[in-house]
Amino acid sequence: MAVSKSMSMLAIATLGLLASSGAVAEASYSETIRLVRSMREDEMIMAGLQAKFAQEIKAGNGPQHASCVAQLKYPMLTGLIASGISPRLSDAEVAEAIQFYRSPVGRKFLERGYQELAQNLPPDPDHLSTEEKVALGKFGKRPVGRKLLQDRITLSEPIMQKAMMRLKMAFDDCVTEIEGIEGVIVTKTCTTAPVVTSDNACYVEQVLEGYPKRPAEDETSIRARCSGDGRGHSYPIARYQGHVKNIDLRWLDARTVEVTAPTGAKPVGDVRPGEVRAQFKQLPAAKIKPQQCWNDVSSLHLTRIDMDELLSQTYWMSYGEAGRCLLSKRIEMAQLPGANRNSVVQFRRVKSPEYPYATDQLVFFETFSTQVNTRSVRVRGAGIDDVELKPGGRIAGFQLVGAHAETVLKQLASGTKLTLEVQPAAGAAFTIPLDTNDLAWAHQDFATCLNTL
Known part of the structure; x- marks a missing residue:
C-alpha cells in the first residue's frame, strides 16, 4: 500500500536526525501532553506526512483511497509523543519548555516551521529578528532546549515506530470501512x-x-x-x-x-x-x-478523532483543521453524580453544517447529559443572564448556539468565573465549575482557527 511505504520512508528519514540523551526523573504525562501541544510537534509530524501524500497524489502515485489520508489527524500522535518523551524530561524542564514555546518568539518560530512543512517552503533564516534569534539560542543551550531542538527526542525511534503503526492502522481501518465486507462503498449517508x-x-x-x-x-x-x-x-x-x-x-x-x-x-x-x-x-x-x-461525519467512526486524546485533559485545549475548530476540556467523573465515565464541555464551529448540530454558528455543549438523563442545564456567572441550554438528546447534549455561545466564550476568555448548573431527571441539582485553566493560551489558537472559516 502506497501510504504505508510513504510512512516508512518518512520515518526512516526522520530517524536519521536522532541522538540520545541521559535519563532524568520522569515528567508527568498530563504535562508532557501540554508540552507536545505547546510545541505543535504532533502537528509538525502530520503536516510533513500530509504534504508528502499530496505530492504523491498529484504525481499519480498516491494511495487508492486518498480520502482516508485526510482522516489521519494529528491528535492520533499527541499521546504517543507525550508518553515517549516523559521518561526523558523532568516536570521542571517541561514547564520551562512550555513557557518558551508559548512566548511570542516560540510561537513565531513554530509557525514558520509548520508553514515550511505544510507548504513545502524553503527554510527562511531571517524570519526571526536578531533579538528573537538570541532568545531562541539561549533556550537551545538550556538542557531541555538541547533535548528538544538538537537531540530531537520527540522523534526517537520508538516514538516514530509507534506513530507509523498507529497511522497505518487508522488508514487500513478507514479503507475497510469504506469498502465494506462485500466491497460495497457507502457514499451517501x-x-x-x-x-x-x-x-x-x-x-x-x-x-x-x-x-x-x-x-x-x-x-x-x-x-x-x-x-x-x-x-x-x-x-x-x-x-x-x-x-x-x-x-x-x-x-x-x-x-x-x-x-x-x-x-x-x-x-x-x-x-x-x-x-x-x-x-x-x-x-x-x-x-x-x-x-x-x-x-454525518461520524460515519467514518474508526478514524474519527472526536478530540479523544485532547479531551483526556482537565485543562482547555484547542483543535483546528480545514473547516473545523474545537475548544474543549474534560470534566472528571467524580464531579458528575450518576456518571460512569468522564464528560466534556466544548465550543465547536464548522464551516459546513453537519449532524447533529446542523449549524455553522458557534456551538457550546456538554456531554454529561448523553449518559445520564438530565432535565436542564444552565450557565450562571457574571455577564451571563441565567442562560438555559437547549436539550439535544442522547446524541448532542445540552447546547447553546450562536450569540449565546459567543457570550459564554467571551466571558470565559476574559477570566470570568462561570458554572454549569445541572438538574438531573432524578436527584439533586449540582454545579460544574468552568475553570479557565490554559484557556488564555488555547483560545488564541481557537480564535485563529475561527478566522479561517
Whole structure:
C-alpha cells in the first residue's frame, strides 16, 4: 500500500536526525501532553506526512483511497509523543519548555516551521529578528532546549515506530470501512437533526443511506434512542425503500413518534421492538416540510478523532483543521453524580453544517447529559443572564448556539468565573465549575482557527 511505504520512508528519514540523551526523573504525562501541544510537534509530524501524500497524489502515485489520508489527524500522535518523551524530561524542564514555546518568539518560530512543512517552503533564516534569534539560542543551550531542538527526542525511534503503526492502522481501518465486507462503498449517508422529547429522555432522527454499486438497496430509516434503554446506539423504528426525503417527525407522547411520509410511501420490512413506537401518517409531499439531511461525519467512526486524546485533559485545549475548530476540556467523573465515565464541555464551529448540530454558528455543549438523563442545564456567572441550554438528546447534549455561545466564550476568555448548573431527571441539582485553566493560551489558537472559516 502506497501510504504505508510513504510512512516508512518518512520515518526512516526522520530517524536519521536522532541522538540520545541521559535519563532524568520522569515528567508527568498530563504535562508532557501540554508540552507536545505547546510545541505543535504532533502537528509538525502530520503536516510533513500530509504534504508528502499530496505530492504523491498529484504525481499519480498516491494511495487508492486518498480520502482516508485526510482522516489521519494529528491528535492520533499527541499521546504517543507525550508518553515517549516523559521518561526523558523532568516536570521542571517541561514547564520551562512550555513557557518558551508559548512566548511570542516560540510561537513565531513554530509557525514558520509548520508553514515550511505544510507548504513545502524553503527554510527562511531571517524570519526571526536578531533579538528573537538570541532568545531562541539561549533556550537551545538550556538542557531541555538541547533535548528538544538538537537531540530531537520527540522523534526517537520508538516514538516514530509507534506513530507509523498507529497511522497505518487508522488508514487500513478507514479503507475497510469504506469498502465494506462485500466491497460495497457507502457514499451517501446523511442524518436529520435529532427531534427530542420534552423530557430530553429520547430522540428520533431520519437516516438516508446510499449504495452506488447497489442502488436497489438505498434505504431511509427512522431511528430512535432513549436513556436507560440499555442500547449503545439508536435503533430503527421504521424503514422505507429508497430515499424518502419528505418525512416529518413529531412526538405524540413521551414514547410515540408520528411519522408523516408522502402519500404512497409505505414502511417495509420488520423492525425489532423497542421502547419507542411509530405511528404512521401520509400526506401529499407538498404539504410536508422536508427536514434538512446533514452530512454525518461520524460515519467514518474508526478514524474519527472526536478530540479523544485532547479531551483526556482537565485543562482547555484547542483543535483546528480545514473547516473545523474545537475548544474543549474534560470534566472528571467524580464531579458528575450518576456518571460512569468522564464528560466534556466544548465550543465547536464548522464551516459546513453537519449532524447533529446542523449549524455553522458557534456551538457550546456538554456531554454529561448523553449518559445520564438530565432535565436542564444552565450557565450562571457574571455577564451571563441565567442562560438555559437547549436539550439535544442522547446524541448532542445540552447546547447553546450562536450569540449565546459567543457570550459564554467571551466571558470565559476574559477570566470570568462561570458554572454549569445541572438538574438531573432524578436527584439533586449540582454545579460544574468552568475553570479557565490554559484557556488564555488555547483560545488564541481557537480564535485563529475561527478566522479561517
